Amino acid sequence: MSSPKNGFYRQEITKTLWEVRDRYRDLQPVGSGAYGTVCSAVDRRSGTKVAIKKLYRPFQSQILAKRAYRELRLLKHMKHENVIGILDVFTPDVTLEKFNGFYLVMPFMGTDLSKIMKHEKLSEDRIQFLVYQMLKGLKYIHSSGIIHRDLKPGNLAVNEDCELKLVWVYFVFLLQILDFGLARHTDAEMTGYVVTRWYRAPEVILNWMHYTQTDCSSKETHHFYPVVKDFVPYFWYSDLDQLTEIMKITGTPSQDFVQKLKSQDAKNYIKSLPKVQKKDFASVLKHASPLAVNLLENMLVLDAEERVTAAEALMHPYFEPIHDPEEEIEAEKYDDTFDNMDLPLDEWKREFSFKNGQLERPSQNKNILLC
Template sequence: MKHENVIGLLDVFTAEILLDQLRDFYLVMPFMGTDLGKLMKMERLSEDRVQFLVYQMLKGLKDLKPGNLAINPDCELKILDFGLARQAVSEMTGYVVTRWYRAPEVILNWMHYTQTVDIWSAGCIMAEMLLGKPLFKGNDHLDQLREIMKITGTPTPDFVVKLQSQDARNYIRSLSKVPKKDLHFVFSKASSNAVCVLEKMLLLDPECRVSASEALELPFFSEFRDVEEETEALPYDQTLDNADLPLDQWKRKRRGSALLLHNLLGQQRIFLLEYEIMF
C-alpha cells in the first residue's frame, strides 16, 4: 500500500486505555485539500492537467470514481478509497454515481472480470475531465448499457459468445444494431493523443483494453513519464480480513495494531479521520 499515488497512513492510535472501552480509533493521513469530483465542478480542466492527473491515476490504479481521487494544490493525485472493490455486485451496482464509472461487465455481471475494469473507470474519468460532464450517465443498469453502446456500438458476435449468461446473450442479440461512434468527433476539442488513450480504454471487450502499464507507454503521457517511478505493488494479504474471530479477539487485534503502528510511526498529526467501530 506504499505508493506515491495512494493515500498514505501516517499514524494510527486509540484514545482508549482499557480494551473493554475501545469503540473508536484514529487514522492519520496527509491532508489533500479536495477531490477530483469537486475540482471538476469548480473549473474546466486544461488538457495538460488532464495528462498529469490521468498519468498519476494509472500509476496507482485501483477501483475508481472521481470522489475517490484526492488532489492537492500542486495537482498531485492520491487514490483514497479501496472499499468498493470488495462489495458484492448487488451492492455496488445500486449506487448510482458509482455505476457511471463501472465497466459494463461488472454492472451487468456478464463475466468474470480482471484488472481492466479499472482501465474502464479511468477512461470514464478522463472523458469527464475532457468533456466537463460524465460520459455515461445511465438511470439504471440497462439504461447505463444503452448509454455505453451509443459510444461503443453494439457488441460484436465474437464478444457476445464470451458472455457467461445466456439471458445476457439473448438480450444483446435482441438489441438494434448501433454503430461505433468516432471518439475524435465526440472529443472534438481534445488532442489526437488524448483521444487515442480513450479509444484503447473504453472498449466493451475487457480482453482488448490496454493494461495500466501499456497505457502509460502511450504518447499522451510521454511528457510526465518516469519509468523508474512506476512501481508495482505486492499482492495484498487478506488472511486477517477473511478471518472469523470472536468480538473480544477482534477488539484486541484492532487495539494492538493501532498501538503498534502508533509507536512505530511516532506522533505525526497531519489530519485525523475518525472511524467509529460499532460493537
C-alpha cells in the same frame, strides 16, 4: 466521565466526542458518512494539515469489526505517492477490554477532481498530469491484487500543487482516492451495487456475481467510462439505460464478446439490441489532441480482455513528455487471508494492536496495552 488518557484531550465536534492525541490540534469537521466522520487537524510535530477519521462503532458487530480491520490493513499496505496511505493510527483506550474504537490519520489534500472540474476548465497539460498520476496509482494497487470499486472524480483527491491521490475509505469524503472500504481484494462475491452507476464497467453490469479479477483488476479501466456520460444529454435511470448509451459509442459487441458472458440474461439482452456502429471518437472529442483520443479509444473498449490496462496506458505516447518508469512502481501482493476468517468480536479486537501508531499482531495478553 473519566479524565482523558495522558497525552490526549477531548473535544466535542458535531455532537460527537473526540479524544485525540495532543499533537493534533484545531480540529474542524470535514465530512461524514455511513461508517465514520472526518476532521481536519494540524499536526504540531510536522506543522502539516492532516485528516483524521473516527470510525462509528467499529466493534458493534463482527462484520463492522472485520471491515475496520480490512480498512486499516489496506491503508497500511498502500505506500505510493498517488494512493492514500496512513500517517498514524491511535486509540485512547488502554486495555483490550475497553478497546472500542480508534482514529486513522491520513494526509489532507483539500479538494477533489470533481470540484475542480466544476469550477475551472482544465488545460491539456493539467489533464495529462492528473491522468498520469491516476494511472500510476492504479498500476500500483492493481499489482497488489486489489481493485477499487468506485473510482470517480470525487474519489480523486488533489492538493494545491495538482498532486493527486486515489482515496479509499468506507465513505467518500473530499480528500484523496478514498474508498478502501469499498476497495476489496478480488473475490467471487463482488457485485456492482456499491459502484456509482456512471462509473460501472460494462462487465460489472453484465456479469454482476461473476465479477472476476480479469474483468475489473488486471484489465480494469472502468473508471474511464464516465467519459461516455458526457456524450449524452440526459441521466440514465437504469443499468440497461447506461449500457445502451455505452454501446452507442463503442458499437454493438461482437459475437465473441457475447459468448464470454456468464449470464444468459446478459447474452439475450445483447442479442436483442439493434446493431450500432462504433462512433468516431475524434468527431465526438473535437477539442482533444489526437494522442488523447487514441488513448481514450484504447480505454473505452467494451471487452475487458481487450481493454488497455493501467500499466499499458502509462506506456502510451500521450504521456511521453512526463513518462518516468522509476515512478511507475508496483506493490507487494496484499495478504487477504483474514478475509476468510469469521471471528467473534473479542478475537477481532485481538487482531488490532497499536505501538507507536503502528498496527502489529498483538500478544496473547488479554490486557494488552493499546498505545
